[in-house]
Amino acid sequence: MKNALLIICFILTQVSVVSGVVANDLDDLRQELKNLPDSSKLIKLNELLYQNNRNRVFKTYADLLLEEARRQKNDFYKGNALLSIMRYYYSKNPDSLRFYLKQAEPIYLATNRIEDLCRAKGWNIYTLISGGTHDQVIGEVESLKELATRLNYPEGVDMANQALASFYFNIGLKDEGIRLCNEILQGMEERGASRVRRFYLLRLLLNQKPEQEYLFKLDTCIKNCEEEGITQLDAEHSLTYLKHAYHLYSVQYYIACKDSSQAYFHLQKLGELEKRYNMNTERIMAQFLWMSYYNLVGEYDKALVIIDQLKHILLSNKRYNDWVTVEAIRADIYYKMGRGMESAKAYRDSKAVHDSVIQAQYYEDLAKLRTQREVDKLELQSRKLELEAEKSRVRSWIFGSGAIILLLLCGVLGFLAYSRHRYGARLKIAKEKAEEADHLKSAFLANMNHEIRTPLNAIVGFSQVIAEESDIETRREFAKIIQNNNELLQRLIEDVLDISKIESNTLTFVLTDQDLQALMKDLYSIMSLRISENVELQLDDCPRFTLRTDRNRLTQVLANLLTNAIKHTHEGYIRFGYKVAAGEICFYVADTGEGIPEDQLEHVFDRFVKLTEWTTGVGLGLAISKALVAKLGGRMEVCSKQGEGSTFSVIFPV
Structure with missing residues (x-):
């Protein structure tokens, strides 16, 4: 008891120290940001977010980036922050993921970030599958397909179909899921989709059942990357990660095939990778594979040692279903060793825990049903209230309609009176304009009569005397006068034609x-x-x-x-x-x-x-x-x- 208290105090002390360090770092960061221009603040926070995307404090940086991007109304960095926040809530709080997805969707559509939008919608579908909300899965899958098709993004359709395949696996339709995955994989290969997307699909298939065909495809992908000098497929997946996955699935495959030499070879490769690259992988899986290998080759004592280690880890992490599986393997090993009583006890213990898990699941399901029943009651009461409110609205509508009709009649009568008055005013204005136009036309005709007659008189008069004049200089002077009046007359006529074309809009x-x-x-x-x-x-x-x-x-x-x-x-x-x-x-x-x-x-x-x-x-x-x-x-x-x-x-x- 005393040792347990000491351990708890030590853990709390470490947590408080870490929290204090993080708080101090954030205070220093906020102080540093105050001295930076706005554009540099966003760049700094974005760099910190992606540098710590596998660190437990990345959510804090994402929140800071979102806050600053909102202040500056910068949609690009808003989208980056929201994507990291949704990734954080993907495995922790699906409701929060959906809350931020509603905020992110219009931003991604406006900035044409279709891949990020489809990925987030895919995460939402996976949370519905893991949460047991199966009635909504098909609708969300079809919605994602429709969005990706409308935006001409075939990878989005692949994401939707891959989520649908996971749904099939989850509800026990394994063959349908594998068939759909193979169709998606074939389409990706024909279209030349990125290697990392094909890896996602191969991993999904290998998680269901490691097959030689899929292992060969994964090995080919790794070799092609090595030939092309590619060490990083994307920000989250390195070539080393692919190699680790290949050896991991290979061990499972060869243990299932009872090929101990190949299983041992890939176990050794797996250990070398983890040691060489200091990979923070989940040790439970590696120990489980070694336990399965020792069970295969008959080294039961070594397998039992690993089982004891796994029992402590699994129980402390409340992974009871996995512990039941391990205890069943322990019972089988005891039976093979001829230790019947110990085998029976291990089987009894695993059976008891299994029953407890089933019972806990039953009570959990019962609690969900009770909660759903209460929700249904509340919905029924809400509908009753809505019905009463609807009746009240109908009565109010009837009274209101009468008043509105009366007002409309008054409005129509008023409009008619106003229209008559307005029509009379328009007639008066039209009459005045007509009189003014008539006056302008008369003035125009009078002006034109005067202006045209003046050059015409000059042309006619001088044309008559020029024939009778014998002096050359005088005749030249008369000819010049006639020419000037001709030009004046021509210009008058051109002006009248131009004004006519302008008025008729034919110019x-x-x-x-x-x-x-x-x-x-x-x-x-x-x-x-x-x-x-x-x-x-x-x-x-x-x-x-x-x-x-x-x-x-x-x-x-x-x-x-x-x-x-x-x-x-x-x-x-x-x-x-x-x-x-x-x-x-x-x-x-x-x-x-x-x-x-x-x-x-x-x-x-x-x-x-x-x-x-x-x-x-x-x-x-x-x-x-x-x-x-x-x-x-x-x-x-x-x-x-x-x-x-x-x-x-x-x-x-x-």
């Missing part, structure tokens, strides 16, 4: 890459012929630039602006060009002409607007220019001061 554009320097020089050459003697036409230096636009329409807009400037500038200069800045290109035409009165600036782009009655044209040039620029994706601006001049700008995004 077409041909977009090509244009060298703006060349375009500006062409404009300068044309406009310099129209400039008066007292006005200087200036083209600013422009950077070389290529713009994708309709050359004719852009030229039309700039020519309109330059023509207006020529009309209203009698002395000084007209300067034009373009400049590129802040993602935009700005064409400009500046003059030192009459300027625009402030009260007319906001109407200068309207149709039929002229500064004075004596200005030539019908006032469509700027309206057409603005519409063309808008169609090309730009905008127009103007700034002016009466008596000092105006600046018109045409701006396009680039």
Whole structure:
């Protein structure tokens, strides 16, 4: 008793010391993280997590990484932390695994981490199988298959089928499970799936029944890795781990075949690997294999020594089913040694423990049934309450429906009254617009009548006198006047046609890459012929630039602006060009002409607007220019001061 208390005190002391060390390390880590930038914090925690992924403190690092990733809203590191946390709860608390799986699924889908999502869903299926929740297994398997198929991830379908095979093994359908595993393995080999995935499947098959065929496939995989210089299949499985598994299953196979020499060979290889690489394997399995080997070769004393060691380990770990198996082997060995009474006692002891385990399982199942019954009662009460609540909702709905119908009737009547009022207002607005349009049309026709008759009269009058004039210079002057009026008349008609096309949305554009320097020089050459003697036409230096636009329409807009400037500038200069800045290109035409009165600036782009009655044209040039620029994706601006001049700008995004 005294020794037991001393052992307990020692264990508690060691636990408290380890806990204190871990707490101190975490405090130091938190202090270190405070001095790091945010991105470095995540990298540091992620490295610590993967460096300690086989250490018992990795869950702490996973929690810290998840906390920091949530704070920084970083889905990548959130996904890493959640995967480690789910792996931790996989064998400890399935409900917690499912809780974190709900959080991880949208993150993995958003970041296209399909493999991690399928793996976590596979873990969930295995917990349902081991927990006996068989009614949910098939549904989860089909759900995982559907997800993997939809996302075009065949490995996910393999994971689902592998979980289904484990389910078959669990419920005793061994042949169906082996058949399904072989189908999966064949598909993996045809598709060239990764070696580690094929190893998972071979391990599942070998756990059920070690066969020469599967051992050969595992041995071939190991040799291929050695030939290619591969020492690590993934983060969790090294080539040494595969070799250890191969020798482990080989021992089981050859013991089952009663081939003692091969069994001993692989036992020796197993021991060499564990000693050479200091592998932290479960010693119970190795001792069980040595016990089986000594039983096979008839070295019963050695087998009994191992059985005594296993009895202590298994009972201390509460592995009663395994202890029953070992005691049955002890009884068999005693029988072979001719020690009948000891054999009977060992058999009786194993039978008693087996009955106790069965009884404990029975009471556990009974407790589950009682719990389920209580849950069913609560569900029944909940449904009754829901039914009463539904009745109350129906009554409330009936009363509410009457009130809603009444409100709807009032609303309909109000809507009808409002609609009549709104219809009347629209009619009034439409009438005003029609009258305004009629007025504009009349004004337009009057303007057009005046503007067209003016050049026509000049053309007709001078055409008559030019034939009677004998002086060559005078005739040339008359011909020039006729030509100018012809051009004016043609421009008036083109403006009317353009405004008509714009209104009917039939204007077409041909977009090509244009060298703006060349375009500006062409404009300068044309406009310099129209400039008066007292006005200087200036083209600013422009950077070389290529713009994708309709050359004719852009030229039309700039020519309109330059023509207006020529009309209203009698002395000084007209300067034009373009400049590129802040993602935009700005064409400009500046003059030192009459300027625009402030009260007319906001109407200068309207149709039929002229500064004075004596200005030539019908006032469509700027309206057409603005519409063309808008169609090309730009905008127009103007700034002016009466008596000092105006600046018109045409701006396009680039």
